[in-house]
Amino acid sequence: MRVLVTGSSGCIGAWTVKNLLDRGIEVLCFDTEADTSRLGLISSHVGSPKLRMETGRIEDTARVKALVKDEGITHAVHLAAVLMPFCAANPVQGGMIDVIGTLNVFEAARDAGRPVRVVYASSSAVWGPEEAYGERSLSESDTPLPGTHYGVFKQANEGNARIFHQDSGISSVGLRPWTVYGVGRDRGLTADPTLAMKAVALGQPFQIRVSGHMDLQYVEDVAETFIHCALSPLEGAHVFNLAGTIVEMNDLIAMIARHRPGAEKLLTVAGKPVPVSYRMDAARLHAMVPGIPSTSLDEGAARTLDMFDELRRRGLMLT
Numbered sequence: 411m412r413v414l415v416t417g418s419s420g421c422i423g424a425w426t427v428k429n430l431l432d433r434g435i436e437v438l439c440f441d442t443e444a445d446t447s448r449l450g451l452i453s454s455h456v457g458s459p460k461l462r463m464e465t466g467r468i469e470d471t472a473r474v475k476a477l478v479k480d481e482g483i484t485h486a487v488h489l490a491a492v493l494m495p496f497c498a499a500n501p502v503q504g505g506m507i508d509v510i511g512t513l514n515v516f517e518a519a520r521d522a523g524r525p526v527r528v529v530y531a532s533s534s535a536v537w538g539p540e541e542a543y544g545e546r547s548l549s550e551s552d553t554p555l556p557g558t559h560y561g562v563f564k565q566a567n568e569g570n571a572r573i574f575h576q577d578s579g580i581s582s583v584g585l586r587p588w589t590v591y592g593v594g595r596d597r598g599l600t601a602d603p604t605l606a607m608k609a610v611a612l613g614q615p616f617q618i619r620v621s622g623h624m625d626l627q628y629v630e631d632v633a634e635t636f637i638h639c640a641l642s643p644l645e646g647a648h649v650f651n652l653a654g655t656i657v658e659m660n661d662l663i664a665m666i667a668r669h670r671p672g673a674e675k676l677l678t679v680a681g682k683p684v685p686v687s688y689r690m691d692a693a694r695l696h697a698m699v700p701g702i703p704s705t706s707l708d709e710g711a712a713r714t715l716d717m718f719d720e721l722r723r724r725g726l727m728l729t
């Protein structure tokens with residue numbers, strides 16, 4: 411068994427690589443740069459003989475196909491993508507990375523000459539704003555009405571995964587996280603809950619740039635969900651919602667302040683809510699893939715604050 415992790419230098423990527431290596435599984439990392447800084451913050455796996463890193467671009471079809479075929483890949487966890495703000499500003503480049511890049515991973519699986527199971531990051535951004543649905547929890551049977559290019563790209567990937575199963579028998583799971591938080595989360599519109607926790611550890615003021623509610627999902631749970639789905643024997647092209655803890659941003663500040671008194675003086679909230687419905691039902695995932703962990707926000711925030719404190723003490727967190 412050899413797992414390709416694309417977008418391995420990123421937040422979910424680093425935790426996925428860590429947890430695969432914790433299990434003793436061989437990992438081939440693929441990202442634009444050989445950046446192991448996030449993996450180094452959360453583990454001592456940098457330099458492990460079971461870890462190899464290749465750099466390149468996910469939209470390079472020949473490269474991605476050669477990697478999967480020639481490197482004995484049996485499972486692909488596909489996370490490489492650019493996030494909502496980048497896609498809003500650069501729809502063509504965003505589409506090349508998020509849509510063509512995902513087609514490349516599936517085509518590579520199809521042409522590998524051995525079964526390759528694909529688990530890929532979709533997103534809650536396939537849902538439009540709350541007003542499109544009313545105040546109810548959305549299941550996978552509801553119709554995606556994405557309100558951003560990024561969401562449209564993710565929806566296209568889910569459709570392409572279905573066609574790759576229909577035409578070529580590639581089994582896959584697409585997962586729809588909402589806001590992932592934890593050490594290593596530092597990019598994208600929804601990084602701010604994590605950046606707020608980091609600021610508190612540094613004793614610095616911080617303004618959360620989005621208001622309203624978010625569904626916060628602890629990064630290690632999300633990484634474990636990708637791994638459980640990769641290791642599961644599920645056949646077909648599945649798409650699952652993920653759900654964590656829904657919290658309003660001022661309540662998040664109050665919760666952080668319960669763990670770190672005084673945090674309420676450092677943290678403020680401004681800006682608009684994220685234009686994505688935040689009520690997602692993840693019952694189908696839990697019914698079809700047993701053992702998915704579910705860390706409460708209280709516990710996940712406590713772990714994140716403790717990790718940031720420890721990194722600060724070791725001089726590994728300067729800004």
Ligand SMILES: NC(=O)c1ccc[n+]([C@@H]2O[C@H](COP(=O)([O-])OP(=O)(O)OC[C@H]3O[C@@H](n4cnc5c(N)ncnc54)[C@H](O)[C@@H]3O)[C@@H](O)[C@H]2O)c1
Pocket residue numbers: 416417418419420421422423440441442443466467468469488489490491492493507531532533534586587588589590591596597598600
């Ligand atoms: N973090 C969240 O809250 C969240 C929510 C929903 C979905 N997702 C999805 O999960 C996946 C991982 O998100 P993340 O938070 O770890 O993001 P991240 O930005 O931390 O990581 C993404 C990684 O992809 C790499 N990448 C970007 N363009 C690339 C290219 N052209 N070729 C190769 N690699 C490239 C980046 O260098 C980066 O390391 C993404 O697909 C994202 O859309 C994340």
